[in-house]
Amino acid sequence: MRGAAPPRPPAAPATKPGYAGPRTPDRKPDLNGIWQVMNTAHWNVEAHSASEGIPAGFSVVEGGSIPYQPAALAKRNENFKNRLMADPIRKCYMPGVPRATYMPFPFEITQTPKHIGIAYEFAHATRTIFLDGTPHMEDLDFWMGDGRGRWEGDTLVIDTVSLGDQTWFDQAGNFHSDALKVNERLTPTDVNHIDYEVTIEDPKVFTRPWKMHMIVYRRMEKDLELLDYECAEHVYEKLFQQKAGKP
Amino acid sequence: MLTRLIGLAAIVLIVPSLATAQTQGTPAPTGAPAPAAGRGAAPPANYPPYTRPVSTYVPPRTPDGQPDISGLYLAIPLPRNIETPSVPMAARGPNRANGEFSYSLNERPKLPEGAIVRPAGVDPADGKIPLKPEAMQLRKEIIANQEKVERLDGRVLCLAPGIPRSTVPAPVVGYQIFQKPGYVVIFYEQSHLYRTIPLDGRASLDPKIQKAMGVSRGHWEGNVLVVEVTNFTNNLENNWVIGAVSATPGVPAESLATGHGIPHSDVYRVTERYTPIDANTIHYEAVINDEKVFTQPWTLAWYGFARAPKDYVPIEYACFEGNAKNLLLMTNTDISGIRVNVP
Numbered sequence: 001m002r003g004a005a006p007p008r009p010p011a012a013p014a015t016k017p018g019y020a021g022p023r024t025p026d027r028k029p030d031l032n033g034i035w036q037v038m039n040t041a042h043w044n045v046e047a048h049s050a051s052e053g054i055p056a057g058f059s060v061v062e063g064g065s066i067p068y069q070p071a072a073l074a075k076r077n078e079n080f081k082n083r084l085m086a087d088p089i090r091k092c093y094m095p096g097v098p099r100a101t102y103m104p105f106p107f108e109i110t111q112t113p114k115h116i117g118i119a120y121e122f123a124h125a126t127r128t129i130f131l132d133g134t135p136h137m138e139d140l141d142f143w144m145g146d147g148r149g150r151w152e153g154d155t156l157v158i159d160t161v162s163l164g165d166q167t168w169f170d171q172a173g174n175f176h177s178d179a180l181k182v183n184e185r186l187t188p189t190d191v192n193h194i195d196y197e198v199t200i201e202d203p204k205v206f207t208r209p210w211k212m213h214m215i216v217y218r219r220m221e222k223d224l225e226l227l228d229y230e231c232a233e234h235v236y237e238k239l240f241q242q243k244a245g246k247p
Numbered sequence: 248m249l250t251r252l253i254g255l256a257a258i259v260l261i262v263p264s265l266a267t268a269q270t271q272g273t274p275a276p277t278g279a280p281a282p283a284a285g286r287g288a289a290p291p292a293n294y295p296p297y298t299r300p301v302s303t304y305v306p307p308r309t310p311d312g313q314p315d316i317s318g319l320y321l322a323i324p325l326p327r328n329i330e331t332p333s334v335p336m337a338a339r340g341p342n343r344a345n346g347e348f349s350y351s352l353n354e355r356p357k358l359p360e361g362a363i364v365r366p367a368g369v370d371p372a373d374g375k376i377p378l379k380p381e382a383m384q385l386r387k388e389i390i391a392n393q394e395k396v397e398r399l400d401g402r403v404l405c406l407a408p409g410i411p412r413s414t415v416p417a418p419v420v421g422y423q424i425f426q427k428p429g430y431v432v433i434f435y436e437q438s439h440l441y442r443t444i445p446l447d448g449r450a451s452l453d454p455k456i457q458k459a460m461g462v463s464r465g466h467w468e469g470n471v472l473v474v475e476v477t478n479f480t481n482n483l484e485n486n487w488v489i490g491a492v493s494a495t496p497g498v499p500a501e502s503l504a505t506g507h508g509i510p511h512s513d514v515y516r517v518t519e520r521y522t523p524i525d526a527n528t529i530h531y532e533a534v535i536n537d538e539k540v541f542t543q544p545w546t547l548a549w550y551g552f553a554r555a556p557k558d559y560v561p562i563e564y565a566c567f568e569g570n571a572k573n574l575l576l577m578t579n580t581d582i583s584g585i586r587v588n589v590p
Binding site for chain 1 (some may be wrong): 274310317369393396397404407423425426427428429432438439440442443445449452456457458459460462480482483485534556560561562565567568580582585586587588590
């Protein structure tokens with residue numbers, strides 16, 4: 001939680017002066033490696049007590065609650081009731097942005113001057129972030145969106161659009177429409193930590209843009225690599241068991 | 248871009264491997280040394296012995312000193328299919344599989360000058376996959392039962408196709424090769440697959456850890472990237488790691504030329520060689536080992552990667568997300584009510 005932190009000046013270079021970690025040959029902070037968030041946002045981005053199988057957690061939403069429009073709040077509550085069947089993750093769909101960042105699975109960043117590739121262990125989702133100044137493609141619909149990035153000082157800023165309306169923010173039914181725009185700011189504070197700030201804008205669902213904050217941690221185990229959560233395989237395992245008459 | 252997306256959407260809906268709209272194959276390039284099989288004629292049984300291409304091209308170096316092959320690529324269509332059928336199929340064009348490519352916005356990459364037109368299965372020289380009799384028996388059963396979801400091609404189920412199948416040209420043809428210190432990373436446009444290939448000589452993983460795309464360990468031999476791939480998932484018999492585009496419905500297994508219907512065992516492993524031929528072309532070779540399935544190691548090789556046009560943008564291909572309706576239509580299987588526990 002960074003709720004008490006002073007507001008950042010927009011577009012200021014090196015908002016955390018003093019990043020002294022390694023840099024790539026083009027002098028950007030070196031984000032190559034495997035990272036993971038350690039919080040409970042995947043289950044509920046808002047504050048929540050524990051329930052069966054789900055750890056309690058603080059809110060990662062600036063100000064505590066998501067500023068839903070009244071009808072949207074009712075839909076969120078309906079989603080929550082139906083979450084065991086309705087959560088797109090449980091159908092093995094790609095998690096979308098920003099949810100992919102804070103699922104309880106690691107992800108790997110591969111950084112080049114023109115592209116940043118992000119590979120997620122869950123359902124082998126990927127993003128290729130274009131840093132070459134090319135504009136978004138027009139009005140499309142992708143599970144992981146169309147992400148275009150740039151460096152503002154030592155902060156990697158990614159604007160993602162075309163995210164569709166099929167993904168959720170968490171298992172608690174927090175949702176968005178196809179008007180979603182996501183702005184992510186990744187500011188490495190040292191070699192092993194990234195300050196992750198994401199701004200959610202969706203005028204069809206929320207009364208105003210809102211922010212989430214969390215820390216992304218470098219996974220430091222030697223020779224670590226991403227493994228598989230081949231979610232679709234588990235769907236077919238269940239299907240074949242059902243067809244074979246096994247419970 | 249929209250045109251291409253519409254093309255991809257159509258592929259999702261039609262499902263490549265059982266598409267029946269195929270009309271004609273692609274004619275073999277002229278001037279090739281191998282004789283072209285006529286319609287219904289027996290395919291040529293033997294080709295000149297395969298030799299690895301000798302490349303004098305020296306790629307630029309990455310900042311950490313690797314040969315730099317990074318960038319966006321498109322698949323080059325196979326000159327022929329994977330294999331020479333054991334039993335020729337009458338009344339079938341010799342190269343039909345290659346016609347299913349979707350290059351709606353991009354010119355179809357061409358074979359380099361002088362490349363031999365032959366099956367991608369280059370060793371043994373007869374172009375046939377050296378299946379053990381029991382593997383052929385299983386293959387016959389699988390191919391004869393493609394209307395059953397339990398036997399359906401894993402790529403139609405949107406399972407990760409493994410290696411080398413992820414590199415065998417498919418209707419979704421883009422690749423992105425990244426290089427960072429100590430690693431080569433490949434993103435496949437097909438089903439948003441990826442591999443991270445460490446180059447530091449570390450051992451593979453505990454055999455108890457299996458991955459659909461295998462566990463990759465690479466090293467550079469001069470300018471050639473060599474990758475050993477092991478630890479493949481084999482929990483589902485739908486995981487066929489070989490297979491080019493579509494198997495023609497109704498074609499007996501012995502007459503297939505596509506590498507379909509061959510599940511691998513727990514000892515399956517592959518050695519890949521990526522040879523940069525020039526600044527725009529990479530030759531691909533995969534040596535396949537599985538003593539439980541094949542009578543001998545065998546080799547697939549072809550000119551695999553052509554550098555993509557400058558304005559090429561990889562597009563998300565979300566295979567599984569749109570597949571429930573396909574399965575219902577194709578096999579009367581309803582997966583729409585199945586939910587998976589996630590942490």
